[in-house]
Amino acid sequence: MSPTFYLYLSAILFTIGTLGVLLRRNAIVVFMCIELMLNATNLALVTFSRINGTLDGQVMAFFVMVVAAAEVVVGLAIIVSVFRTRRSASVDDANLLKY
Amino acid sequence: MTHAALHAAATLTPTMHTTGAFSFTWLLVVIPLTSATVLLLGGRRTNSWGHLLGVAAPVASFVLGLILFAQLIGKPASERSFDNHLFSWTFVGNFKAPANFQIDPLSISFVLLITGVGSLIHVYSVGYMAHDPGRRRFFAYMNLFVSAMLLLVLADNYLALYVGWEGVGLASYLLIGFWYHKPSARTAATKAFVVNRVGDFGLSLAVMLMFATFGSFTFTNVFGAAGSADHATMTAIGLLLLLGACAKSAQVPLQSWLGDAMEGPTPVSALIHAATMVTAGVYLVARSAPIFNVTPTARLAVTVVGAVTLLFGAIIGCAKDDIKKALAASTMSQIGYMMLAVGLGPAGYAFGIAHLLTHGFFKAGLFLGAGSVMHGMNDEVDMRRFGGLGKYMPWTFATFGLGYLAIIGFPGLSGWFTKDAIIEAAYHKGGTSGYLLGSAALVGVVLTAYYMTRVMLMTFFGEKRWAEDAHPHESPEVMKWPMVILAIGSVGLGYLLVLGSRFADFLAPVVGKAEDTAFKPIGLVGILTFVVMLAGIGVAYLQYGRRRVPAVAPVAGPLVVAARHDLLGDAFNESVFMRPGQYLTRLLVFFDYRGIDGFVNGFAAFIGGTSSRFRRVQTGFVRSYALSMFGGAVVLVAALLLVRG
Numbered sequence: 001m002s003p004t005f006y007l008y009l010s011a012i013l014f015t016i017g018t019l020g021v022l023l024r025r026n027a028i029v030v031f032m033c034i035e036l037m038l039n040a041t042n043l044a045l046v047t048f049s050r051i052n053g054t055l056d057g058q059v060m061a062f063f064v065m066v067v068a069a070a071e072v073v074v075g076l077a078i079i080v081s082v083f084r085t086r087r088s089a090s091v092d093d094a095n096l097l098k099y
Numbered sequence: 100m101t102h103a104a105l106h107a108a109a110t111l112t113p114t115m116h117t118t119g120a121f122s123f124t125w126l127l128v129v130i131p132l133t134s135a136t137v138l139l140l141g142g143r144r145t146n147s148w149g150h151l152l153g154v155a156a157p158v159a160s161f162v163l164g165l166i167l168f169a170q171l172i173g174k175p176a177s178e179r180s181f182d183n184h185l186f187s188w189t190f191v192g193n194f195k196a197p198a199n200f201q202i203d204p205l206s207i208s209f210v211l212l213i214t215g216v217g218s219l220i221h222v223y224s225v226g227y228m229a230h231d232p233g234r235r236r237f238f239a240y241m242n243l244f245v246s247a248m249l250l251l252v253l254a255d256n257y258l259a260l261y262v263g264w265e266g267v268g269l270a271s272y273l274l275i276g277f278w279y280h281k282p283s284a285r286t287a288a289t290k291a292f293v294v295n296r297v298g299d300f301g302l303s304l305a306v307m308l309m310f311a312t313f314g315s316f317t318f319t320n321v322f323g324a325a326g327s328a329d330h331a332t333m334t335a336i337g338l339l340l341l342l343g344a345c346a347k348s349a350q351v352p353l354q355s356w357l358g359d360a361m362e363g364p365t366p367v368s369a370l371i372h373a374a375t376m377v378t379a380g381v382y383l384v385a386r387s388a389p390i391f392n393v394t395p396t397a398r399l400a401v402t403v404v405g406a407v408t409l410l411f412g413a414i415i416g417c418a419k420d421d422i423k424k425a426l427a428a429s430t431m432s433q434i435g436y437m438m439l440a441v442g443l444g445p446a447g448y449a450f451g452i453a454h455l456l457t458h459g460f461f462k463a464g465l466f467l468g469a470g471s472v473m474h475g476m477n478d479e480v481d482m483r484r485f486g487g488l489g490k491y492m493p494w495t496f497a498t499f500g501l502g503y504l505a506i507i508g509f510p511g512l513s514g515w516f517t518k519d520a521i522i523e524a525a526y527h528k529g530g531t532s533g534y535l536l537g538s539a540a541l542v543g544v545v546l547t548a549y550y551m552t553r554v555m556l557m558t559f560f561g562e563k564r565w566a567e568d569a570h571p572h573e574s575p576e577v578m579k580w581p582m583v584i585l586a587i588g589s590v591g592l593g594y595l596l597v598l599g600s601r602f603a604d605f606l607a608p609v610v611g612k613a614e615d616t617a618f619k620p621i622g623l624v625g626i627l628t629f630v631v632m633l634a635g636i637g638v639a640y641l642q643y644g645r646r647r648v649p650a651v652a653p654v655a656g657p658l659v660v661a662a663r664h665d666l667l668g669d670a671f672n673e674s675v676f677m678r679p680g681q682y683l684t685r686l687l688v689f690f691d692y693r694g695i696d697g698f699v700n701g702f703a704a705f706i707g708g709t710s711s712r713f714r715r716v717q718t719g720f721v722r723s724y725a726l727s728m729f730g731g732a733v734v735l736v737a738a739l740l741l742v743r744g
């Protein structure tokens with residue numbers, strides 16, 4: 001099985017994530033879509049590592065996972081906090097910071 | 100005598116280093132300056148004795164001046180120039196400005212005139228200003244004036260002369276506006292100041308041009324190099340000096356301020372606007388003799404200005420009903436004679452200065468007489484409200500009368516000697532210009548005789564036309580005696596100066612000397628002058644002595660109306676300089692507002708407007724931000740691919 005298919009999968013997952021971020025209103029879903037994009041990237045990195053026969057991509061993927069874990073903590077805390085004050089998790093409702 | 104020889108004669112006199120009394124020359128200036136400082140800083144505490152100090156200062160300077168004069172006379176003619184070096188004012192590179200005073204025959208003549216006549220007028224002012232609450236301030240300003248005027252004539256370089264020049268301008272401004280509660284006095288002071296700025300501009304340019312050309316402004320250096328300098332430059336310097344002289348001496352075209360300057364107290368008019376300050380222009384030309392000697396063009400300009408002004412002033416004098424303004428117009432006219440004389444070059448310098456000295460006496464006397472009349476008539480100045488005052492003010496009448504005879508050039512009095520000499524010198528110049536200048540001076544004699552006789556008749560003769568509450572009386576002793584002394588000077592100074600060409604010889608080391616300076620009054624010109632003078636008196640007598648003088652100025656022809664309004668000098672200035680100037684200002688203001696400000700403000704408004712439109716992009720919707728980030732990322736990737744592919 002050619003590693004290229006992993007790349008196609010990665011691209012499809014990334015696109016789904018992107019569309020989710022751009023189109024969905026629920027903050028939790030948007031957040032999950034971001035995770036999806038990160039993991040699609042991880043998949044691409046690992047695939048490139050396999051193709052090139054080096055470990056660089058895998059090391060990179062670990063870094064991305066660490067960042068994603070930290071980001072989840074901070075992001076979920078923010079979403080919970082926003083939900084507590086506004087009784088809503090819609091990203092469109094949190095639009096006070098504007099012109 | 101050729102120009103070169105003249106120039107040599109004017110600069111040959113070696114400057115001696117100061118010894119003995121001459122090292123105290125600086126005291127002449129410092130004494131009145133100290134007094135002015137004390138009086139101005141002392142304030143009200145000095146009110147009780149301020150006038151005494153104010154009189155003592157010029158008298159002290161006068162005594163010192165007499166001592167210096169006696170010392171100077173004791174030296175041989177070729178050694179009569181002494182420099183009193185005080186300190187180095189500024190030394191920057193080539194720019195050297197030493198503070199030096201110079202005593203020579205020309206400056207000592209002025210020192211004696213300024214301090215002598217000045218002292219008399221100060222004494223007179225004690226009485227004249229006795230009831231004025233600002234008497235101390237008055238004396239402070241007068242002392243300041245004397246100090247600045249002495250600095251002007253004692254300076255040995257043009258820069259220090261310029262300081263004195265501005266100093267007398269300041270004192271003149273302060274004294275014209277002395278009664279600052281009167282709007283007319285304030286306006287007159289401002290007018291005098293502004294008109295004088297025009298002249299000061301010319302003088303300062305002349306000084307700068309000298310520095311640019313010769314690298315120095317000391318008289319010695321400038322005059323030493325004047326002969327070999329570029330002719331056009333010398334003409335330019337001469338004309339710029341003339342511009343300065345025109346403003347200070349109220350010569351056409353900068354004559355308009357002098358009539359209004361009569362708003363000041365009468366002693367001010369006598370000292371500053373008759374005897375001394377207004378003659379500074381004549382001094383400037385005479386002092387710059389070596390410059391004018393090499394440039395006939397500038398000399399011609401000086402003579403033309405003088406001739407025009409002497410007629411201009413005389414015509415105005417014929418129509419004025421205000422006694423002080425009539426005398427002011429006369430001053431203008433007489434200074435025109437002096438300008439004419441000094442413009443003639445070596446043939447005229449001595450006569451011009453001699454007329455300046457005698458004029459200083461008789462015109463100061465006339466002004467003090469006018470002040471005395473006003474003092475007795477509740478400050479009335481309209482001659483149509485005078486009449487028959489001779490009986491009530493015998494001393495004023497007698498002294499004024501002697502001054503009158505002197506100014507019209509009655510044979511034997513001082514004005515006769517000096518004015519006749521100027522007319523002779525003008526005719527002697529030869530050619531068409533000499534003929535025209537001499538004839539202008541001769542017409543001036545008729546007019547002078549006419550307007551002065553008119554003043555005499557309207558004031559001291561005829562029936563009374565007084566206001567009801569007028570009680571004319573003779574002035575107190577302190578005012579009487581200065582008038583008497585000035586009258587004696589008006590009678591006798593002519594003999595002293597002109598006979599035997601004494602004064603011309605005295606001045607020769609400074610201004611050079613023509614071969615022919617002997618006084619010959621009984622020539623054709625002398626007789627002609629006498630005849631036209633009698634004609635002027637006769638016409639005035641027929642008009643104002645035989646007929647009643649109306650108490651209100653009668654309706655008159657256009658020339659008389661113009662003369663009553665200073666020959667439309669103000670109207671000319673207004674239409675030629677003021678209005679176009681205002682339009683120019685408005686144009687510039689418009690350009691400033693619409694052009695410069697318009698561009699700057701418009702640009703700011705453009706940036707502001709665009710920004711507030713762009714601000715709308717910040718919607719607050721997170722997803723739209725995400726979209727733009729996505730778009731940006733796509734563009735970046737596309738760009739990378741393009742560059743690599």
